[in-house]
Amino acid sequence: MQQYTARGVHGQTVEVLAQRILTGQLPEGAILDLNALQSEFDVSLTVLREALRVLAAKGLVDARPKRGTFVRPRSAWSLLDGDVLRWQFARSPGPGLFDDLHELRSIVEPGAASLAASRATEADLAALDAALADMAAAGADPLAAVAADLAFHRALLAATHNELIQRMEVVIETGLAERDRMVHGTDGPRDPVPSHKAVVDGIRRHNPAQAARAMRKLLDQAIEDVARLERNHLEDRQD
Template structure:
């Protein structure tokens, strides 16, 4: 996933401004003082304007004659943009954001599994098998486990051979990556291989109902892992 912070001063300016908007430090309708921001960040006006163009493209700011550059309401933000999603998850999201992600996945992924069972080629199944093998090999390595899980869900969407469903990759991957890092970082979920293998078995047998049913069960397990983690965190705070 592309991170603007890796792109030097320009990228860092984008990240800082985005976080100020997300936290409400720069509230809806706030007028940005470009001169003050330029001095604070110690950047050229060109760099600052380029950063604002990035945020404007994501619906977070706009500029009007006589009004200047201002923060747009959340309803105007490109909430499905990969960076906007990542910025939200980076703010230690509450359960609401994970609930929204789970609802989205519950709508998209069982249907995707069903389509994959009907349409998957030998290459698609090989990609899913490779992701399963990587998942099994990851063991207790959280970074490898997250990467393998993302590979699996990417391969699943690709196996639908539906370009619009494949474009959901950015939403599912961004949220899934943050959820996986959180869960694996807290000791890990239960062994993920059996639930993912059940989905692949349905696809391999070209059985749409079996694949969709297995995916729904996998998603139920995923939300249970998040609930378990939240419960553990509450108990730790009470100790």
């Protein structure tokens, strides 16, 4: 599904309505008062309906004759959609969302590393090496560090040469970007190069078990980083 990019009044309308649905301000089954929303947002009915079409495509709302436009049950939401994920992370996600992301990555990425060790081409290895080089060069620049980490995991999934695994990029990257921004935005983040290089070493040696083991260790470090942030936030609130 194509990712939605917010633009102007239309984009703001989509974002605000999405946040209200995801936070429960507009609960499941709620009927949307289009006239009230049109007045509140000061937009034309055409703009409002177009915004609702975007949300409908992502499973958040639907419209029925005699019932009107309503919020669909969470079970119908396209939770793997890049925008829905981004909207959830944008509303200060609790640890549960990061836990779900970690579990997903723990299932997908060690297997991806194992496949990459069997299938990676010289071009794949070059892409992984380039991401490592960018990671090392990023230093204390959080934006560069995030970009390099995303490039690494994108290259890893590509090296599996499995189109379905590569499609997991949207889910992993969206959550990973938010986690990285939190981690790299704090003082003293650990050097990410050694743990990522260990994965590449296993792939370069065509050793699936080594690559998968290194990826599991990398993921263990990632969950430790999030746990450290949560401890720091708790201590700050207690001060």
